[in-house]
Amino acid sequence: VYRGSVKDFQGFDANQDAEALYNAMKGFGSDKEAILDLITSRSNKQRVEICQAYKSLYGKDLIADLKYELTGKFERLIVSLMRPPAYADAKEIKDAISGVGTDEKCLIEILASRTNQEIHDLVAAYKDAYERDLEADIVGDTSGHFKKMLVVLLQGAREDDDVVSEDLVEQDAKDLLEAGELKWGTDEAQFIYILGRRSRQHLRLVFDEYLKIAGKPIERSIRGELSGDFEKLMLAVVKCIRSTAEYFAERLYKAMKGLGTRDNTLIRIMVSRSEIDMLDIREVFRTKYEKSLYNMIKEDTSGEYKKALLKLCGGDDDAAGEFFPEAAQVAYRMWELSAVKVELRGTVQPAGDFNDDGDAQVLRKAMKGLGTDEGAIIEVLTKRSNAQRQQILKAYKAHYGRDLMADLKSELSGSLAKLILGLMLTPAQYDAKQLRKAVEGAGTDESVLIEIMATRNNQEIRAINEAYQEAYHKSLEDDLSSDTSGHFKRILVSLALGNRDEGPENLTQAHEDAKKLADVSSNDSSDSLETRFLSILCTRSYPHLRRVFQEFIKMTNHDVEHAIKKRMSGDVRDAFVAIVRSVKNKPAFFADKLYKSMKGAGTDERTLTRIMISRSEIDLFNIRGEFIDLFDKSLHHMIEKDTSGDYRKALLALCGGED
Secondary structure (H helix, E strand, O other), rough: OOOOOOOOOOOOOOOHHHHHHHHOOOOOOOOHHHHHHHOOOOOOHHHHHHHHHHHHHOOOOOOHHHHOOOOOHHHHHHHHHOOOOHHHHHHHHHHHHHOOOOOOOHHHHHHOOHHHHHHHHHHHHHHHHOOOOHHHHHHHHHHHHHHHHHHHHHHHOOOOOOOOOOHHHHHHHHHHHHHHHOOOOHHHHHHHHHHHHHHHHHHHHHHHHHHHHHHOOOOHHHHHHOOOHHHHHHHHHHHHHHHHHHHHHHHHHHOOOOOOOOHHHHHHHHHHHOOOOOOHHHHHHHHHHHOOOHHHHHHHOOOOHHHHHHHHOOOOHHHOOOOOOHHHHHHHHHHHHOOOOOOOOOOOOOOOOHHHHHHHHHHHHHHHHOOOOOHHHHHHOOOOOOHHHHHHHHHHHHHHHOHHHHHHHHOOOHHHHHHHHHHHOHHHHHHHHHHOOOOOOOOHHHHHHHHHHOOOOOOHHHHHHHHHHHOOOHHHHHHHHHOOHOOOHHHHHHHHHOOOOOOOOOHHHHHHHHHHHOOOOOOOHHHHHHHHHHHHHHOOHHHHHHHHHHHHHHHHHHOOOHHHHOOOOOHHHHHHHHHHHHHHHHHHHHHHHHHHHHHOOOOOOOHHHHHHHOOOOOHHHHHHHHHHHHOOOOOHHHHHOOOHHHHHHHHHOOOOOOO
């Protein structure tokens, strides 16, 4: 099935188009609208014919005339469209290695994503256009393992997709693990050989096997074991093996997000993929970034340049509101990754040489007399487990007859005080306090209610109920009921019971559950959409729900999260989405919340503090891994950049390391 956005123009006449372009450029000025309309609605093969007809009719070079008449980004885009794909790639690579410095990102993008045939065509086009050997030029302009991998890719010798061996899949996964995670140093040659030669289908199976035996995706190991441009190249290869459309969707998003636009990247991808997989890229883009590629281009560019890019894009998926097979495949792959059992690890461990009386003395000394030694307080309390902090509370009281919490509250202030005092509460007491703050006073902080209630297990929920009753002399369920309403209230009350099933998946039941979630035709008010989602999402076990989500994708070609967003709104939608994300990948859910708490102007310190405290002994190490996978920057780095003073010092201690 053709997945490009640009197709052959029906009723094509090369001579007629050549004449139209000539008329658009003759005289004073040029008709840019006519030029872009014509060129973006013809396939590359037809554009090549137009170039030949133009030369036959007028004895002139069409590309030279277009360069003369047009300027800037618009000229670069239109001229790129006029070149055959292999020659366009050759020009991009020539520009990337010419002059001072090298555009490694361009080399990585092209050589990591092209098929064997496209690589062979590129090498031949480079030789024809520049009378130079591409491999020799790249060898002369790069170095080290980065150079070696580029040379391997330049051979265009990757095995065909029908070359898959189950025994070799297991062996390759073990070899990659032994070459990296299990080796002192890294055997880069093994990574180059396997990732540079094996077929795409084979490598997808290798990545699945690697996840099972290593407990982490291959991307995370590459980030830990490799560095610099070599690391970026290998990550690009892995991403393209998994899904070329997803790789380009991410490249396009990064080209336009934030201040400024990376126009060369934007042009290169929009031109090179317009007749290959632009529809797939659009679908994945819409799914991953919750906005259409069309709208992001519209917001980020202007003038004829914008009009031409939008024509290449070929349509607005926000307007269509559809969800497509390629996006479903990405969602399915993400589900498969989430279904693999990964060991959860906190960043705060019990101190090995723990002495509660000694710690109590250090804390007392830090708060005695004029001034406070915040550094000493942070050093002790962020390096002890919660159980050990409870022992320190008792030792402090026994030794000094004083309440450590009261002394800390008196001596500390602001964000640091909230963080340190939060660490001194038990997890259940801390969650109970956060829930109480969310419902008391004017207004309700629904996001806090959702975050806590959607992510805690049965045991944690029951402990929160007890702590809430003890601290506030009323039940959590009563407060939730009186402060919320409708379906949202029913979701929270159901979760507050702590009665989620804890058994394994049931395939037959999962199929039936998926059918219930997918059914949009029911007119029975007692069996509303929200009621059906509640009865399944709030009661079934996590392993079972993962199977339900898989069945839902098979049944509808939709991801369940997409369906929720399309069919519901407000707090009900947000609660169900939080449950789904927690079931799929809880560390990724918290990584996303941490990122949003710090991105942009200002910091949401309440969310940042709450998550760093509550996850520090559960899965903060995993959250760190998901954070860098999702946002290409470490949690440590973002905290360091976004906070300051002793508050930052305490957060970084809880974070536990730079990735």
